[in-house]
Amino acid sequence: MSELRRDPIGGRWVIVDTDHPSKPEEFEYEPRTFRGGVCPFCYGNEAMTPPEIEAIRDPHTSPNTPGWQVRVVPNKFPALQIEGELDRRGLGMYDMSNGVGAHEVLLETPYHEKDIYDLSGEEVERFLSMYCRRAIDLVKDKRFKYIMIFKNYGAAAGASLEHPHTQIVALPMVPKNAMEEIRGAHHYFNYRERCLFCDMIRQEKEEKNRIILENKYFLSFCPFVSRFPFEICIIPKKHNSFFCEISAEELPALAAILKDTIIKLKKIFPNVPYNFIIHSSPINGDSDTEYYHWHIEFMPKLTRVAGFEWGSGFYVVVTPPELAAKYLREV
Amino acid sequence: MPELRKDPIIGRWVIIATERAKRPDQFSAQAEQEPTEKPCPFCEGKEKETPPEIYAIRPRGNLANSPGWDLRVVSSIAPFLRIEGDLDRRGDGLYDLMNGIGAHEIIIETNQHIANMADLNDEQIAKVIACYRDRALDLEKDKRFKYVLIFKNYGWAAGGGRIKHSRSQIIATPINPKRVKEELVGARHYYEYHERCVFCDIIRQELETKDRLILDIDGYIAISPFAARFPFEVWILPKKHSCDFTSLEMASRIDLARILRKTLAKLKKGLNDPPYNYVIHTAPFKRPKVGYWKSIDHDYHWHIEIMPRLTRVAGFEWGTGFYICPLPPEDAAKFLREVQG
Numbered sequence: 001m002s003e004l005r006r007d008p009i010g011g012r013w014v015i016v017d018t019d020h021p022s023k024p025e026e027f028e029y030e031p032r033t034f035r036g037g038v039c040p041f042c043y044g045n046e047a048m049t050p051p052e053i054e055a056i057r058d059p060h061t062s063p064n065t066p067g068w069q070v071r072v073v074p075n076k077f078p079a080l081q082i083e084g085e086l087d088r089r090g091l092g093m094y095d096m097s098n099g100v101g102a103h104e105v106l107l108e109t110p111y112h113e114k115d116i117y118d119l120s121g122e123e124v125e126r127f128l129s130m131y132c133r134r135a136i137d138l139v140k141d142k143r144f145k146y147i148m149i150f151k152n153y154g155a156a157a158g159a160s161l162e163h164p165h166t167q168i169v170a171l172p173m174v175p176k177n178a179m180e181e182i183r184g185a186h187h188y189f190n191y192r193e194r195c196l197f198c199d200m201i202r203q204e205k206e207e208k209n210r211i212i213l214e215n216k217y218f219l220s221f222c223p224f225v226s227r228f229p230f231e232i233c234i235i236p237k238k239h240n241s242f243f244c245e246i247s248a249e250e251l252p253a254l255a256a257i258l259k260d261t262i263i264k265l266k267k268i269f270p271n272v273p274y275n276f277i278i279h280s281s282p283i284n285g286d287s288d289t290e291y292y293h294w295h296i297e298f299m300p301k302l303t304r305v306a307g308f309e310w311g312s313g314f315y316v317v318v319t320p321p322e323l324a325a326k327y328l329r330e331v
Numbered sequence: 332m333p334e335l336r337k338d339p340i341i342g343r344w345v346i347i348a349t350e351r352a353k354r355p356d357q358f359s360a361q362a363e364q365e366p367t368e369k370p371c372p373f374c375e376g377k378e379k380e381t382p383p384e385i386y387a388i389r390p391r392g393n394l395a396n397s398p399g400w401d402l403r404v405v406s407s408i409a410p411f412l413r414i415e416g417d418l419d420r421r422g423d424g425l426y427d428l429m430n431g432i433g434a435h436e437i438i439i440e441t442n443q444h445i446a447n448m449a450d451l452n453d454e455q456i457a458k459v460i461a462c463y464r465d466r467a468l469d470l471e472k473d474k475r476f477k478y479v480l481i482f483k484n485y486g487w488a489a490g491g492g493r494i495k496h497s498r499s500q501i502i503a504t505p506i507n508p509k510r511v512k513e514e515l516v517g518a519r520h521y522y523e524y525h526e527r528c529v530f531c532d533i534i535r536q537e538l539e540t541k542d543r544l545i546l547d548i549d550g551y552i553a554i555s556p557f558a559a560r561f562p563f564e565v566w567i568l569p570k571k572h573s574c575d576f577t578s579l580e581m582a583s584r585i586d587l588a589r590i591l592r593k594t595l596a597k598l599k600k601g602l603n604d605p606p607y608n609y610v611i612h613t614a615p616f617k618r619p620k621v622g623y624w625k626s627i628d629h630d631y632h633w634h635i636e637i638m639p640r641l642t643r644v645a646g647f648e649w650g651t652g653f654y655i656c657p658l659p660p661e662d663a664a665k666f667l668r669e670v671q672g
Contacts (some may be wrong), residue, residue, distance in 0.1 A: 001413060001432030004506070012509050013409050015431055028366065079348045079655045080333055092536045093529075099333025148651055158643045172335070175651030176343050196425070203462045205422040225425045275649055299649060300522055306490025307482035307502065308411070310638055311610025316411050331644030 003320075004033075007225035008188070009196060010180040014225050014315045022229065022318040024327060027302040032154030034113070034162055039164035040076075043110035049073040053104060054133060056126060065193035065296035069123070070130045071107040074154055078103035079169065086143060102170035106130055112163050115153075117263045124255035127166070131278070134168050135244035139283045144170040145281050146178060149243070153271025157301045174282045181279065182292055185220045187292035197293030198239055210321050212328045213260055217253040219302050222259045222328070229319040230269075230328070232261060232298040243280040243294040258296070265300060267331045273301040276308075334659075338558040339521070340529055341513040355658060355666035358562050358602060358641045365432055365487045373403075373496040375442035381405040385436060386449040386466060388458055402458050403439045404466060404501075410435035411502065416476060416576045418505055434503040439496065446495040447485060447604065449595035453481055456588035459499065463611070466501050467577045471616045476503040478511065478615045481576075486534045486606025486638045507595070507615050514612060514633060515624065522630035524609055530632030531572055533557075543664045546593060546672075549586035553594045554659035555667070562642060562658035563602065563667070565594055567635040576613035591635070593672035601670035606640040 003016045025224050040048035046064045051070045061067030074082075080101030081253040088097040108127040109119060116124060119128070137145050148169040152159040159165075188196040204210055206220050212232065213220040220234045234257055236250060246254065265272060281289040334347045361446040372380035378396045386404040386542040393399030406414075412433025440459045441451055448456065467479045483499045507515075521529040524573040537544050537554045543567060546553040553567045567590055569583070581588065598605060617624070650652050 001416060002411065004429045004431050006427040008425050013506055017411070017431075019413075020409075067418045078333075079346050084332065091557075092540070093339055093532050094536075095339070099335050099348070146651075147591040159535050171651075171653065173344055175653035177652035180652075203426075207424070224423075229556070240505065256482035277649065277651075284368065297649075304488060304490045305449050305482040306485075307608035307638075308480065308502060310608055311482050311510060311612065311636065312480050312502075312504070313513075314504065314508050 004197050005225045005275070006185075006237065007223075007249055008175070008200070009184040011184060012225065012227075012315075013032075014199070014227060014317055016226075016317045016320050018320050019318055021323050024319075027229070027269070027301075029269065029272055029302045030154070030156040032156075032273050037204070039112055039161070039163050041105075041107050041161060041165060042112050043068075046071075048085075050076055050104075054130070054137070056130060066110075068110060070109070072104050072126045072130065072134055073107070075103040075105050075167070082113045091134070097102070099170070100143060100172050102141070102168070104134060104168040106134065106166040106168060108164040108166060115164060115262075116259055117266055119259070121252060121255050121259065124259050125252050128251060128255055128258075131166065131168070132244045132246060135280075138168070138170045139244070141170065142284050144298070145284055146171045146174045147244075147280065149278040149280075151274075151276050153275070154271070154301065157273035157275045159273075174285075178279065178282065184281070185291045195255055195293055197235060197295065201237060212264065212325050213257055215227045215253050215257055217250045218257040221266060222325040223303055224321060225323050226317050226324075227301050227315040229302050229317055230265065230300045230324045231317075231321070232265075232328075233295055234258060234261065234297040234298060235293065240294055241281040241289045242283075242290045243278050243296060250317070261328075264328045264331050268327055269300060269302065277302065338531065342559065343652065343654075344558075345656055346385060347559075347659050348655050348657050350669060353565075355601075355662050358628070358658065362535070364671050366493055367552060368495055369493040371444055371494050371496050373437075373439045373494065373498060375400070376491060378403075381437075381439075382408060382596050385576055386462065386469075398442075400442060401455070402441070404462060405439070406434050407435040407437050407500070412504070422486055429505070430568040431477055431592075434473070434476070434501070436501045438466070438499040438517060440499065441497055444495070445497050447595070447599060448483065448497050449592060449599045451592065453585060453588045453592055454591050457585045460584045460591075463499070463501070464579055464584075465545055467613075470501070470503040471577075473503065474618070475505055476509050476616065477485050477505060478667075479503045480508060480511075480610065482608065482610040483565040483610055486604075486640065489606035489608045491606065501661045511612055512617070515615070515627070517622070518630045518632070519626060522626055523655065525630075528572055528630055528632050530568060530634065534568055534570055540566070542661045545664050545667045546590055546596070548590055550583065551590040552589060553590055555664040557660060559656050559660040559663070560648075560654035561638050561640075563598065563605075563639045563662040564656075564660070565598070565637040565667070567591060568632065569634075569636070572632055573616075574614040574633060576611055576626050594637065595672075597667045597670045597672035598637070600672070601667060602639060602641065607637060608640070609635055609637040611635050 003305045056070040058067040151166045211221045250283045280294040281292045388401040419431045543555040
C-alpha cells in the first residue's frame with residue numbers, strides 16, 4: 001500500500017510509493033555533461049561578463065581582472081532589472097507591476113570543471129560566505145522583500161552555463177512557496193508556541209531513519225514529505241530565521257555537510273543534475289518571523305514532472321525518504 | 332522592462348521576462364535525445380497485454396478485451412494509488428499520513444498507433460471527451476474519492492514514457508489537490524467581493540482586448556493566460572458558465588473536441604511537435620457533507636490548461652513557485668493565431 005503524507009509546513013499532500021519503491025539503478029536521468037566552447041565565467045575571461053559587483057581576490061589585483069577566488073557579476077540576461085520603481089497597476093481585471101529586482105551570478109570557483117565535491121572545505125566555505133555578503137548587501141535596498149539564493153546544476157536542472165555558479169535574485173514580493181511555508185510555520189507557532197522546524201529536527205533525531213548526516217551545527221535528512229525522490233533538507237540545529245545571520249562557527253560546518261551530502265549523492269548517481277535553494281525569512285517587512293527557520297532544499301533531478309503534478313500539485317515520490325536516506329547513509 | 336503579473340485566480344506572480352525574450356519561432360522543440368520506443372501494448376490486437384478493460388467503446392459489440400474497439404480504458408499497471416482498502420488517516424509525531432487509496436486508469440484514445448492527439452479526428456476526440464465524462468461520473472460513486480484529475484502527458488520530456496500511443500490518464504484522489512484548492516479558494520474569494528465568476532470576467536476581458544485570444548469557436552475560447560507560467564501555455568474555457576466538466580452536454584462535446592484538436596495542431600505545427608501536458612480543472616465531487624463550497628456552482632468554471640514543455644523548470648521556479656516566462660503571452664497568442672490548426 002502506498003502512503004499519502006501531508007507536509008506539516010505547507011500542508012501539501014504527496015504520494016509515497018512504499019509498495020514498489022524505485023531503486024537507484026531504476027532512474028533514467030540525463031547526466032550533466034560538458035559541451036565545451038568559450039566560457040565567459042572562466043579565469044582570464046573577466047571582460048566577457050558585466051562588471052563585477054563583489055569578489056574575493058588576491059591582494060593588489062583590480063576588479064575584472066584575474067586573481068579572484070569567488071566573483072559576483074550581474075546576470076547578463078536578468079529576469080528582473082535593478083533600476084526603476086515598482087509601479088503597481090491594474091489592467092482591467094488584472095494586476096501587474098514593473099519587473100524590478102536584482103539578478104546576480106556568483107562564480108563559485110575560477111575552475112570550469114571543479115564541482116562542489118572537488119573543492120576543499122575552505123573553498124566551499126569561501127563561496128558560502130559570499131552568499132551571506134550579497135544577501136546582507138541586498139537587504140539594504142528597501143524595495144526588496146525576499147532574497148532567493150539557488151543553484152541549477154546540469155542542463156536538465158535548468159543550468160544554461162556549465163561553469164559552477166549560484167544565482168541570487170532579490171524580489172519585490174514574497175514568492176508563493178515561501179509565503180505558504182511562512183504561513184504554515186506561523187500557524188503552528190501560534191498554536192504550540194514552538195518552532196515547527198525545531199520540532200521536526202527533534203523528531204528526526206529521535207526516529208533517525210531519515211537522517212543522512214549530522215555534525216555539530218547541521219542536520220542533513222530526507223524530509224518525511226519530499227516532493228522528489230532523494231530530496232534532501234539541510235537545516236541548522238540552532239534556531240535562526242535568516243540565512244545571512246549564520247555564525248562564523250556554523251559556516252565551516254555548513255560547508256562540510258553540503259559537500260559531504262553531495263559526495264554521497266554523486267556516488268549513487270554519477271553527475272546527477274540537481275537544484276538547491278536556500279529558504280530564508282522575508283526581508284524589509286514588519287512581520288515577526290521568529291517562527292521561521294532557514295534551511296536548504298536540495299532536489300536531485302531524477303524524474304520528469306508530468307501532467308499529474310502540474311495539474312494537481314500532488315507529487316509522486318517513487319523512493320520513500322526512509323529508503324533514500326538509508327542508501328545515502330550507507331554509501 | 333520585464334513585467335510582474337499576477338494570476339487573478341490564485342494570486343501567483345510570474346515574471347514576464349521581456350529582456351531575454353526570444354522570438355516565438357525560436358522556441359521550437361529541440362530534437363531531444365529520447366530513449367528507444369518500447370513495443371506498444373495499446374494497439375488493436377494487443378488487448379491481452381493490458382490489465383482487463385474497465386470501459387470501452389465497441390461499435391460492433393465485440394467481446395471485452397478482444398479487437399474491434401474505438402477506445403479502451405484499463406487500470407494503470409503502475410498505479411500511483413490503489414483501489415482496495417481504507418484511508419486510515421493517522422499521525423506519526425508531528426506528521427500526518429493516510430493510505431494511498433485512489434483509482435488510476437489509462438484511456439487508450441485510438442486503436443491506431445498514433446502518438447499525438449493532434450493527429451486524431453474531431454469525432455475520435457469527441458469519444459475521448461465522452462469517456463472522460465463517463466469515467467468521472469462512475470468514479471464519483473465511490474464515496475472515498477473527492478476529486479478526479481484528467482490529464483495527458485505527451486512526449487518523453489512531458490513524462491509520456493517510452494510508448495508512443497495517444498492516451499490520457501485519470502486519477503481519483505481521496506483529497507482535493509492543492510492546485511485545485513487554490514483555484515477554488517481564489518475563485519470563491521473573487522465571487523464574494525464581485526458576485527461574478529472570475530473566469531467569466533477573464534473571458535469577457537480577453538474577448539474585448541483580443542491580445543491573448545487564440546481561438547473563439549463554437550462556444551469555447553483558447554487563450555494565452557495573462558500570467559502564463561510557460562511559453563505558449565494555453566487555456567481552453569467554455570464561454571457558458573459551468574463549474575463542472577461532467578455536466579457537458581452531448582452536442583457540446585464535438586465543439587470541445589474541435590477547439591482542442593485545433594489548438595494541439597497549432598502547437599504541433601508551429602513549434603515542431605513539442606512535448607506537452609494538459610489537465611482538466613473541474614469542481615470537486617459535490618458530497619452532501621461539503622457545505623463550505625456553497626457558491627461553487629456560481630464561482631468556479633471548469634477549463635483545460637495546456638502546457639507545452641519547451642523550457643526547463645529550474646531551481647528558481649521549484650523553490651519559489653515564482654515562474655519566469657520568457658515569452659509575453661500576447662506574442663505567443665499572435666503566433667498561434669497565425670499558425671494554421
